[in-house]
Amino acid sequence: MVGIGMTKRDKVHLYFKLFHSIKSKHESEDFARLELESLYGPVEPITNIIQHSVKEPLKSVLEATFESSTGGKIGLADILTHELPYGRIQGYYGTMEDLNDISKLIRRLGYTREIIVITKTSDPERTLRELYKDGFINSNVQMTSINGYVVYRFITHQFFMEKSEYISKLSRNEEEVENNVETLFNYLTSDLHRIPASETMSVGKRLEDYFSNREESSLYLNHYMHPYKGKFHPKMVRALLNYIYPQDSGLILDNFAGSGTLLVEASNMGLDAYGVEINPLSVLMTNVKCNSFKISVPELKKGISKYLSNVKDGISDYFNVKKGQKLLTAGIDPNIIKTRLEQIPVKIQNGFRNDDGTIEKIIIAQEMIKTISDPLIRDFLLLSLSGSISDADRRSSADFYEILAKRLNDLYLRLFLFRKLNEVLQIKLGKADCIVGDTREMPEKWAGRIDGIVNSPPYSTALDYVKNDAPQLYILHLSDDVEKLDENIIGNPRKTYDAKQIARHLEEKDGEFNKLPEYAQRIVLMMYRGEREDAGLRCFKFFIDMYQAINEMHKVLKPKAKCAIIIGNNHFMVHEQYVEIQNDTILRMISEKQGFKVDKIIRRDLEKSSAGNIRYESVLILQKN
Secondary structure (H helix, E strand, O other): OOOOOOOOOOOEEEEEEEOOOOOOHHHHHHHHHHHHHHHOOOOEEEOOHHHHOOOOOHHHHOOOEEEOOOOOEEEHHHHHHOOOOOOOOOEEEEEEOOOOOOHHHHHHOOOEEEEEEEEOOOOHHHHHHHHOOOOOOOOOEEEEEEOOEEEEEEEOHHHHHHHHHHHHHHOOOHHHHHHHHHHHHHHHHHOOOOOOOOOOOOOOOOHHHHHOOOOOOOOOHHHHOOOOOOOOOHHHHHHHHHHHOOOOOOEEEEOOOOOOHHHHHHHHOOOEEEEEEOOHHHHHHHHHHHHHHHOOHHHHHHHHHHHHHHHHHHHHHHHHHHOOOOOOOOOOOHHHHHHHHHHOOHHHHHOOOOOOOHHHHHHHHHHHHHHOOOHHHHHHHHHHHHHHHHHHHHOOOOOHHHHHHHHHHHHHHHHHHHHHHHHHHOOOOOOEEEEEOOOOOOOHHHOOOEEEEEEOOOOOOOOOHHHHHHHHHHHOOOOOOHHHHHHHOOOOOOOOOOHHHHHHHHHOOOOHHHHOOHHHHHHHHHHHHOOOHHHHHHHHHHHHHHHHHHHHHHHHEEEEEEEEEEEEOEEEEEOOEEEEEOHHHHHHHHHHHHOEEEEEEEEEEOOOOOOOOOOEEEEEEEEEO
């Protein structure tokens, strides 16, 4: 088949330019190439764009210019050399024999920020529509002609999504968001020659100066909506998802959903997704992140205004009653507040700044959520309230009402910002649903239905998730039994055991210990005999929990479907020396016992490292037999 307006011998040439925020070898050489070859096909690395420009067809079009959004001209050579990434690889090159739609590449790629397409065609406009069938052609697309070639420039969705993080940081109202969105869409088409302000400059910086930063934005739009430690990197998640499931529609799972990064990225890519989380705050976090874009922005604005007015009146009335005055308008029963306070453990109250009645204000704010009829807006308000608790506990000394009002304004503007971006990007969101559940026993109705899994289990002894969320869990009563939740969570670093428990497990001939690979058994025994009984049983419990979780993952996946597990190794002090526990190796062995085969293993070095800490992560990509 010959493409529209093309001659029989014409090829389509594609140059994939990577983000300049790439900061490690594995990103450009592993993840960027992995997702490109999954969505597009074989590509060749470009190690030096100048050397590549002496080859055809780039040589014939290098002097081409595009009309800029401000009326000037920008040269193709300037575009190709603007903000190149560090490292050996600057981009990738590929060809197409026929004219194919590249809409999916523009919509889904994570590590590629621009795609330059060069071809010969008798109908440039029609060829553009064939190349970008599913896309809305606006300031994210440019076209020019030179020496018999037509050159197209496409800017990926990921660029606009990531850079919008700076708009959120600098915009105080809707008007500023609108103006800054326009600046963002003009940035790569008008400001290539701008010299940015230094990163240390604190006064007078413009939005464009932040766009030029080499940092990798990871809290853009709904990724920011609540504080959370140990988050996925959205760009990496997107790349892995592109690899394990490059199809246009399907059902993806994260059975360690955490803050919902995988579900957010899957939804933004148009895929449906399920999540499983044992922590109800994480479930709320995930569902609000994924579903908040479905809320009508005008209705949300009205709901927030009504809610804040009710909260303000309720706080005023409650504290007036405490001073002996009559209850005026809000109708808050002081006995409800008294009962709720009694249910909050003393250790939480003592650890929380409450000299101005902050906890009472939080309870009033939660009670006032009941006055809102829309369930999506109610959940949005509840998550905002939870985030405000974290702000008041760790980051701000302002009055709680002001903290809540500020957070609600910030989060509202993020949803408003997405709506403005989507007027150009036209993202069709997938469905997402996260449930409170145990990854060691997932719903039977999911068996054989899942097209792909990406997850990051809580490393044994790495982070204390329940402790981090304790104020919200207790004050908002998100869990009926926080102690039980703490007991059941996988990888709890505070859980302690005694030597008798270890001995009992080791003596069971047909017990769980003997299910583990021999290497895992040796690790547990080494801890036990090295006078680290508590660490030994924590490792044992983590390995058994993961054995059960991987078995469930195998159950719910379709035949031949893939999963990606991101896991780091731990280090324990034994006999005054750090011993590395190779969690990646153990999970690989467990997976092979459960019916998986290894597809790829990618090692990802971490920036923060020291003796005794996790120095790298492994990405274990497995396929169900």
